[in-house]
Amino acid sequence: MTDAPTNLHLGPLSPASGPLYQQIVDGIKREVLADRLTAGSALPSYRVLAERLLVSLITVKRAYEELEREGITFSRQGLGTFVAARGNDRTRADRRATARSALRSATHAARQAGVTDRELIQMLRDELKSQPAESNHEPIRGSAP
Amino acid sequence: MSASAIEFQDIHKRFGLAFSLGPLTLTVPRGSIYALIGPNGAGKSTALNMLMGMGEPARGSIKVLDRDIRHDEVDIKRRTAYVSPDMDYRAWGTVGRAIDFVRGFYADWDAARCEELQFAFDVHRDVRVDALSFGGRMKLALVLALSRDAELLVLDEPTLGLDAIARRQLFTELLKFMTRDGRTILISSHQLADLERFADHAAIVNQGKLLTSGRMDKLVERYRQFDARVLRDTPLGVPGVSVIDRQGDRVRLLVDGDVVSASPLEMPQIEVLAQVPFTLEELFLALITSANGRSGWWPHMSAA
Numbered sequence: 122m123t124d125a126p127t128n129l130h131l132g133p134l135s136p137a138s139g140p141l142y143q144q145i146v147d148g149i150k151r152e153v154l155a156d157r158l159t160a161g162s163a164l165p166s167y168r169v170l171a172e173r174l175l176v177s178l179i180t181v182k183r184a185y186e187e188l189e190r191e192g193i194t195f196s197r198q199g200l201g202t203f204v205a206a207r208g209n210d211r212t213r214a215d216r217r218a219t220a221r222s223a224l225r226s227a228t229h230a231a232r233q234a235g236v237t238d239r240e241l242i243q244m245l246r247d248e249l250k251s252q253p254a255e256s257n258h259e260p261i262r263g264s265a266p
Numbered sequence: 267m268s269a270s271a272i273e274f275q276d277i278h279k280r281f282g283l284a285f286s287l288g289p290l291t292l293t294v295p296r297g298s299i300y301a302l303i304g305p306n307g308a309g310k311s312t313a314l315n316m317l318m319g320m321g322e323p324a325r326g327s328i329k330v331l332d333r334d335i336r337h338d339e340v341d342i343k344r345r346t347a348y349v350s351p352d353m354d355y356r357a358w359g360t361v362g363r364a365i366d367f368v369r370g371f372y373a374d375w376d377a378a379r380c381e382e383l384q385f386a387f388d389v390h391r392d393v394r395v396d397a398l399s400f401g402g403r404m405k406l407a408l409v410l411a412l413s414r415d416a417e418l419l420v421l422d423e424p425t426l427g428l429d430a431i432a433r434r435q436l437f438t439e440l441l442k443f444m445t446r447d448g449r450t451i452l453i454s455s456h457q458l459a460d461l462e463r464f465a466d467h468a469a470i471v472n473q474g475k476l477l478t479s480g481r482m483d484k485l486v487e488r489y490r491q492f493d494a495r496v497l498r499d500t501p502l503g504v505p506g507v508s509v510i511d512r513q514g515d516r517v518r519l520l521v522d523g524d525v526v527s528a529s530p531l532e533m534p535q536i537e538v539l540a541q542v543p544f545t546l547e548e549l550f551l552a553l554i555t556s557a558n559g560r561s562g563w564w565p566h567m568s569a570a
Contacts, residue, residue, distance in 0.1 A: 136459070136462075136463060141463065142483070168441075168444055168445040169445060171441055171444070172438075172441040172442055172444070172445050175434075175437065175438060175441065175463070175464070176463060176464070177299060177463065177464050177465055177466045177482060178297075178298070178299070178444065178466050179298075179466040179467075179481060179482055179483060180463075180483070183483060
């Protein structure tokens with residue numbers, strides 16, 4: 122068995138932050154998105170990652186199955202699990218879908234609360250201001266409608 | 267080599283009138299950490315002792331690493347390491363003498379590993395065994411068991427007396443043990459939060475019988491608990507649904523997803539208010555409460 126050379130940074134997992142397998146899935150997606158895990162790079166074996174993260178083998182296995190199902194990784198019998206060529210795109214698309222869905226429910230909640238469209242847009246501006254964009258993102262321009 | 271490390275096949279054993287074990291059928295898959303969970307006196311230690319040749323079942327068979335316990339006890343013990351709270355090393359005086367004595371028995375003893383383990387568990391050779399705390403003796407037993415390159419670890423309540431740091435160290439070492447191919451651990455413990463995190467499979471036993479077993483994550487997902495309001499005071503009597511608590515017109519229900527597939531739960535007697543997620547500990551409490559009570563019926567509660 123070849124140990125993965127990959128330097129995988131996943132923080133300590135705590136059951137208080139939700140299902141452990143989901144934390145592994147999210148952590149690996151984060152690494153893929155940040156290009157710290159690039160296409161073709163090997164993930165550690167179940168046993169090695171379980172020992173490192175202090176979780177059961179089943180938990181790691183389940184996380185890997187989930188990542189494979191989503192097309193982020195693929196596995197080769199006897200060789201291990203690797204980041205898929207388009208894993209990065211899939212992760213990004215996945216994240217955009219999550220953001221879109223969060224906006225949809227925020228809009229719904231605002232309408233339910235009787236917030237006007239103008240107020241809602243102002244709320245979004247306030248949120249954007251309170252969470253400054255990273256340098257590679259386009260800053261928001263233009264004036265309020 | 268078969269896919270299972272341990273097979274209990276329809277075993278029975280009776281101890282007077284008060285306690286009997288079985289019928290019990292249980293398979294521990296090779297390559298897994300398997301948790302044996304149950305209240306005090308459920309029969310966990312009795313079952314584990316049988317694996318190590320202490321007590322034979324009156325009926326049924328037990329296979330360990332593909333060998334029959336009746337015929338191949340020596341071979342099984344050569345390949346299996348065992349820890350229980352009853353182990354007593356006081357006769358050897360110091361920790362160092364106990365280690366030196368035990369290592370002579372085993373061809374698979376790893377001296378370098380033993381050094382690492384002594385450091386990890388903070389066990390010192392020159393300390394007298396009878397001066398150790400209960401937890402300290404447990405750590406010594408763990409060092410002795412884990413210093414071997416065994417195929418199977420049988421651990422009977424190894425967390426007893428250990429503080430949170432030592433417990434974490436224990437599970438770290440168990441996961442390290444599992445990085446070697448084809449290793450299996452059967453562990454009984456009351457530290458259910460630890461088992462939920464570190465064990466791959468679990469079996470819950472009560473009064474000598476198996477209540478449920480399966481992959482840890484599937485087990486916790488298979489059962490659901492609901493908080494509901496009682497609309498009509500007629501008994502439930504629905505298979506797969508049992509009442510685990512009642513206060514006034516509020517009940518908490520345990521639902522076995524393998525029996526009741528409807529989600530959300532729909533019954534004329536109740537209005538479901540919320541589904542409450544399970545931890546292994548809560549599932550354990552619910553299953554034992556349900557097994558020892560009148561499952562499926564409104565329990566008769568005295569007025570609060």
